[in-house]
Amino acid sequence: MTNQRTTRDGSHGTESVPTQRSRESTDEDHGCPECNGDLVTDEDRGETTCGECGLVVEEDGIDHGPEWRAFNAQEQDEKSRVGAPTTNMMHDKGLSTNIGWQDKDAYGNTLSGRQRRKMQRLRKWNERFRTRNSKERNLKQALGEIERMASAFGLPDSVRETASVIYRRALGEDLLPGRSIEGVATSALYAAARQANTPRSLDEVASVSRVDRGEIARTYRYVARELSLEVAPTDPASYVPRFCSDLELSGDVERRARDLLTAAADAGITSGKSPVGLAAASVYAAALLTNERVTQNEVSTVANVSEVTIRNRYHEILDAGGEPGVEA
DNA sequence: ATGGTTTTTACTGCGTC
């Protein structure tokens, strides 16, 4: 294992994080060594180049790694060399202006009362603008993510809309710290899709997200609880239309599958079973009853459920749906 | 952490095309 720990490069590749900018004013005193032109700093690439001749004056002068978590004694020593922890999560990478709290002027003289009050106001507004700005950037990125994933699924705008609303609320309630933007964005979309009765399973969501399934599940639970989102347990029937159209089955099958599901629900054999499995099984069963050929394998593929589950479920479903009263 | 439930994985046997 290497000691070098790079930033989470999930978002747009690594953004450089100039943690030690404030040390001294480097930019002003020297121009380009070649042509003496003005220097340009490209933060994204971490390069300082000459605006005139393009010479790269300085590159990679920056530590990318916020090693703010120590997992052993060694790292504990090393982590001391970094500055603020969450650089990438602050829209300004910790580079924004702060107005000092001492009411002194540049020479160290105390300010007059009038000036002090002025500084007070400036501090306040500076802070306000800064945080507001940061939230907006955050939002922008998150909404981009949501948009991307939603369109990957072909989900309608309305779902994106509610997903954004959920995200905004999460942001407003300060649920973000400690969680990744993408994780929360994904969770928001997941919740929105469920609420709109066009659910996508956790696995599906995870497949288009940059965050792994486990984190999405965790984040989703958390967000849903904190925002007390009322998300009813997924109705298996809401998967049926999609599966049917993916398998190119007729509307008859679709209707049949729904009937089977309600019958199964009445028989009380659905509780505790995974909604996706039930939906898949009912579609398969319905296709069977309607004489439209589908293999278990095909159904299991589009539904992402194992064939075994389909088998087990569809037996139960047929027992319950065929003649009511057979099962105990 | 633990135990119970559900789902998945992997394997086997049977019948059909």
Added chain:
DNA sequence: GACGCGGTAAAAACCAT
């Protein structure tokens, strides 16, 4: 013989305690 289907046992995942 490959394929679809059915069953089973053990492993894994999930959930509540």
